[in-house]
Amino acid sequence: MRVLHIITGLKAGGAEQQLRQLLRHLPPEAECDVVTLTSPGLVADGLRADGVRVRHLGMSGNRDLRALPRLVRLIRAGGYDLVHTHLYRACLYGRIAARLAGVRAVVASEHSLNDAEMEGRRRTAGVRALYLLGERLGRVTVAVSPTVAEDLRAWGVPRSRIRVIPVGFDxxxxxxxxxxxxxxxxxxxxxxxxxxxxxxxxxxxxxxxxxxxxxxxxxxxxxxxxxxxxxxxxxxxxxxxxxxxxxxxxxxxxxxxxxxxxxxxxxxxxxxxxxxxxxxxxxxxxxxxxxxxxxxxxxxxxxxxxxxxxxxxxxxxxxxxxxxxxxxxxxxxxxxxxxxxxxxxxxxxxxxQRNSIQNIARQTMDLYAAVLSDAPLEVRPR
Known part of the structure; x- marks a missing residue:
């Protein structure tokens, strides 16, 4: 199973550290690469030290549309079975690129949605419309807590397309x-x-x-x-x-x-x-x-x-x-x-222990298997 993780940046934030921990504990059958749209920082260095291939897309800003065809070509060349996106910008561009590249197995992790902002952006009607447009191009969105799951549902994401998997660590x-x-x-x-x-x-x-x-x-x-x-x-x-x-x-x-x-x-x-x-x-x-x-x-x-x-x-x-x-x-x-x-x-x-990264890695692999098999996901938040 070849998996491409796409993330907005790789400085030492919570979502970025979580990605590194997850990749360190996924089983060998999940062969993972990482693309960061911007800011390859300490976590990028750590991933490379772990033996993960990390590529920097060189995106210059939110509206750098040149990044989209580059990302499509990268996904096609990699022969990936599944694309997993993290954070707002990467979720939007990554879902679109995956579909254009012919990959229908797309999972997104939502780390940064709250009452007022999403990844530092005010929750305007435009941000919401773009988010929901991208969300329909994926198969399921992983919420890191029941609170985030309810925010997603209130924002218009169907309950059946949400799975709650907490953040993990060792x-x-x-x-x-x-x-x-x-x-x-x-x-x-x-x-x-x-x-x-x-x-x-x-x-x-x-x-x-x-x-x-x-x-x-x-x-x-x-x-x-x-x-x-x-x-x-x-x-x-x-x-x-x-x-x-x-x-x-x-x-x-x-x-x-x-x-x-x-x-x-x-x-x-x-x-x-x-x-x-x-x-x-x-x-x-x-x-x-x-x-x-x-x-x-x-x-x-x-x-x-x-x-x-x-x-x-x-x-x-x-x-x-x-x-x-x-x-x-x-x-x-x-x-x-x-x-x-x-x-x-x-x-x-x-x-x-609920947040054990070993436990979170098992839940993630189960989700990958369900998405790849196109089986019913039964993704009611819990």
Whole structure:
């Protein structure tokens, strides 16, 4: 089975990291290549290190229609049995190109639909019309959570064409390790006894990491903020930290992969999770919240504003995660509460295994087999 994955970009975002993890755990009979329309970054390097062929289409913008015939030729030349697209732009161009190339087995994964935006675009009538036009050219859309599935249905995607498969990762990779904690803290100059508040994600306005910066003056002097990610808000966050007099208590690591490539001495994301004492996720709009689940796998307490990965579960399934309104005052109050309670033994909720990448890979292969056989999919969201 030859499968082509098409994705908008390959910087170190959640959907991009998810694709790499999935390809590492699909069985050998799924021979996968990857095309990125734009931005081949850390995840592209990681995929190549894993032995995956990655090609950059060189798309210059959303309306670069020259990319479409290039993509059609690439799909035809590769002799692919199935095309799997990820993220809005890749889903639109990829579905059209697959059909023009004669591939009818097309699966799309929807990672970025929420109440106000889709992959950073406002949910206008034009965006909706283009999305639904492309959706009809595929066979099924994978929603990463029941919340996303219901958003898709409300937007006009038939329920019968939606399958819910959660985001997956390797829980063992994030298991707390004292040695990795010390190594990561030493690398970034974090005192061994510091109370480290972690934030993970792209440094963009929607992630609201300025909320965490503004909590620092109200936390004990030994508290530190560790932000893992990169993006256009980096300088604004530094400016806010300097204005508040807490710049020496903030560490920004830049993009970090799950597993650093050979020669990369900086800690990977699992090491950073071990270095933290709490994960805070103040973003008010998330389609899943993978960093929250990874933090739970590391045994961390979690404060979140939006995370369907947790909020879609029964209330007692994740006793170490608390919903917090998106304000510096509210986050400061909850962080002080956790600080006063003193970190206890790290416990991992059983529900974390639901996101095992091995489990997600099996569900994905079952879906591929159904799509290729043209069998009824029975894809009711669950």
């Amino acid at each position: 829980p063992a990779l994030f298991r707390f390790d004292e040695v990795r904690r010390k190594t990561a803290r030493n690398f970034y100059g974090l005192p061994e006894d510091a109370y480290v508040v972690g934030g993970v994600g792209r440094l963009i306005p929607g992630k609201r990491f300025e909320v965490l910066v503004r909590t620092l003056p109200h936390l004990p002097a030994g508290a530190r903020l560790l932000l893992a990610g990169d993006g256009p808000e980096k300088e604004a966050l530094w400016r806010t930290a300097r204005e508040l007099g807490v710049a020496d208590r903030v560490v920004m690591t830049g993009e970090r992969p799950y597993v650093p490539d050979p020669g990369d001495d900086a800690p990977g994301m699992p090491d950073l999770m071990s270095a933290m004492d709490v994960l805070a996720a103040p973003s008010a709009m998330e389609t899943y919240g993978m960093a929250v689940v990874e933090a739970l796998a590391a045994g961390l307490p979690v404060l979140y504003t939006a995370a369907p990965a947790v909020s879609d579960l029964p209330a007692d399934a994740v006793p170490t995660a608390w919903h917090v309104p998106c304000s510096a005052e509210q986050y400061g109050r909850e962080l002080l509460r956790l600080y006063a309670a003193h970190p206890g033994e790290r416990t991992v909720p059983d529900v974390v």
